[in-house]
Amino acid sequence: MKKLDSIQKRLLEEIADLHTIPEGAYNIRSNSESAGRRSTANIEIIPKTDVAGLDIRIKAGTRRESVHIPVVMTQSGLKELVYNDFYIGEGADVVIIAGCGIDNCGSADSEHDGIHRFYVGKNARVKYIEKHYGSGDGAGKRILNPGTEVYQEEGSTVEMEMAQIKGVDDTERTTTAELAAGAKLVVRERLMTHGNQRAISTYVVNLNGADSSADVVSRSVARDNSYQRFDAKIIGNAPCNGHTECDSIIMDNGRILAVPGLEANDVDAALLHEAAIGKIAGEQLTKLMTLGLTEQEAEEQIISGFLK
C-alpha cells in the first residue's frame, strides 16, 4: 500500500473510521490513484479499463463480508468522474463502506463525482454506508456529486446510510432505484449545511414488483445562509408500500425546500410523504437550559442528537 500523509489519514478516519488497513476487500483511492487494493476469495475488485472506476463482483452466497472503497482528495483543483459498479450475487449479505473526503487548501475547486451502480441479486442483503466530509480553508470549493443507481431483484434488501455533516460546499445527490417483487429499500440520509453551502438531494424510486417497499428518510439542518432541496419521488407500479420523510431544522438564514412526489399507478399502492421544517422548538432549548446549559450549548446538543 502506498504511504498516505497525515491529512489523507485524517480524511480516511472521518469518512470510514479507518485507522489502519481495513479487513476484507478494499480499494483506497487517493488523488485519483489507487493507494491500495485487495480482493478476497468472494469479493473481486477489478479496475475498469474504459473509464475511471471499479467493478466489484460479490459471489452469490457471500456472508458477512465487507468492502471498503473510500476516496480522499487533498490536491487542490482536482476534478474526477468515477464509475463504480457493484454486482451482488444471489443471497449474499454484505456491508459496503464508501465515502469521500476532500481537503482543499488551495484556490481551485476540487470535485469528485462518483457514480455508483448496484445490481443486487435475488434475496441478497446490502448495507451501504457513505460519509462525505470536507476540510481545508482554501477559497477553492469542495464539490461532491454522487449519483447512485440501485437495481434490486426479487426479495433483496438494500439499506443505505448517507451522511454529510461538514465542509462540503456543493452537492447534488441523485439516487434512483428499481425494485422487483418483495424487494425492500431503506434510506437514511443525514445532512448539515452551513455557510453558503448548497445541497440538493433527489430520489426517484420505482416500486415495480408486488410487495416491494421503500422508506426514504432525511434528517437535515440548514444553518447560516445555506440552501437545501429534498426532492423525493416514489412511484408505485404494483401493490407496494412507499414512505418518504423530510424532517428538518432551519437556523439563521438557512433555506430548505422539500418537494413531495408520490405517484400511484396501482390501486394497491400505499404511498405516504411527510415533511416538517422548522426552527428548534423553544421548549427544547428551555428544558436544556434548566439543566444548566447555555442557549448555545443547548442548541448544539439538540442538533447533534437530531443528526445522530
Place this chain on the structure above:
Amino acid sequence: MLELKHISFDVEDGGQGREIIRDISLTIPDGRLVVVTGPNGGGKSTLARLIMGIERPTSGAIVLNGEDITNLSITERARRGIGFAFQQPVRFKGLTVLDLLRLAAGRELNPAEACEYLAAVGLCARDYINREVNASLSGGELKRVEIATVLARGTALSLFDEPEAGIDLWSFQNLIEVFEGMRKNIRDSAIMIISHQERILNIADEIVMLADGHVEKQGPKDEILPGLIGTAAAVAACRKAI
C-alpha cells in the same frame, strides 16, 4: 432558601393586560417540602416558571440564598441550584434518556449511576437507558424521565410540577418515597411540589393554596389540609367558572 417578594406577572391577552400572578410573597426555607395546590388555572405553573426564570415577573423580586436572582437567566439560575420538572415534559428527537441524564448531572454518568436515577422513578433502567426521548415514550414514561433528570441534578431547590400526573397507582408509592428520600438526604435543600394529590399533600411540611393568582391560604400541613380535602379546591374552581 427561596424568597418571593411581591411578585406580580401580567400577560397580554387579546389586546388586554391580564394579571396572572398577583402580589405573591412566599418563603421556602431549606429543609422544607412545600406543596402548592389550588384550582386549574390558578397560576401554579406560572409561579414555578417565574422561579426558574422561564418567565420574568412584571414586578417584585426573587431571592435565592440571599442573592437577588430576578434578572438572572434560566441557565444562571440552574447553575445556582434550581431544578425544574415540567408539567408537560418536552420530547427530543435523537437525544436518549442517558444523554439527558448526563446533561442533567453535568458529567459523564456511567450507565450504572444513570440506572439508579431511573430505578428511583420506577423505570427498569436496562429497557430505557438507550431509548430516545421522543414520541415513542408513553406519557407516564416521559414524566418519570423528567423527574429523574431533576434527581440527577441534585439541586438545592427542586420544583416539580404535578409529578404524579400520568403515573400509575402502583408506582405512586414509589414516587412518594423518592420525595421523602430527597427531603431526608439533602439537608440544605428545599423542594416545591405542585400537586392536586392528597397523598402528596400529606407528605408536605407546608401547604400553599393558590387561586386566582394569589395565595389564598398558607401554613403547616396539619392546619391547612383538613380544610382543603373535598372542598376548597373544587369550590374555588366553581367560583372562578361563574
